[in-house]
Amino acid sequence: MAARSSSFSGSAFGARARRTPADADACPCGAGRFGDCCGPVLGGAPAPTALALMRSRYTAFALGARRHLEDTWHPSTRPTRLDLDDDLEWSSLTIDEVVGGEPGDRRGVVAFRARWRDGRSSGELAERSRFVFQQGRWWYVDGEVG
Numbered sequence: 001m002a003a004r005s006s007s008f009s010g011s012a013f014g015a016r017a018r019r020t021p022a023d024a025d026a027c028p029c030g031a032g033r034f035g036d037c038c039g040p041v042l043g044g045a046p047a048p049t050a051l052a053l054m055r056s057r058y059t060a061f062a063l064g065a066r067r068h069l070e071d072t073w074h075p076s077t078r079p080t081r082l083d084l085d086d087d088l089e090w091s092s093l094t095i096d097e098v099v100g101g102e103p104g105d106r107r108g109v110v111a112f113r114a115r116w117r118d119g120r121s122s123g124e125l126a127e128r129s130r131f132v133f134q135q136g137r138w139w140y141v142d143g144e145v146g
Helices: 002-006 050-063 066-071
Strands: 089-100 107-117 122-134 137-145
Touching (some): 050 089, 050 107, 050 122, 050 137
Antiparallel strands (some): 089 107, 107 122, 122 137
């Protein structure tokens, strides 16, 4: 799918950026094969649920797909500049809770934990992310880190 690969150009983390997985490869988010999971959303298909968008955003961080992160962040809360840590490598994702965010909903919340390492240390980011459905698509609004 050529459209998918164009969404990764020019948006690498730096030294930790990874190649785009093949469709049959495991998805970085851990939920299935890349071609059946986050691949289509990273390639421009609308996420069917808030959870699918959240997983695709984690995968975008793992792959260094800055453009997907910017394009899926609600314009009212999107930062003017998105700084990504060149040394950070995202290693795994755990979904703790999903509230709403299904087809027909207008809002959704996804609580998750994402593990990272940077060569010197490792840690975990826990966030409760809020999503809205507007203009026919899901958007990341903001998150409460905790």
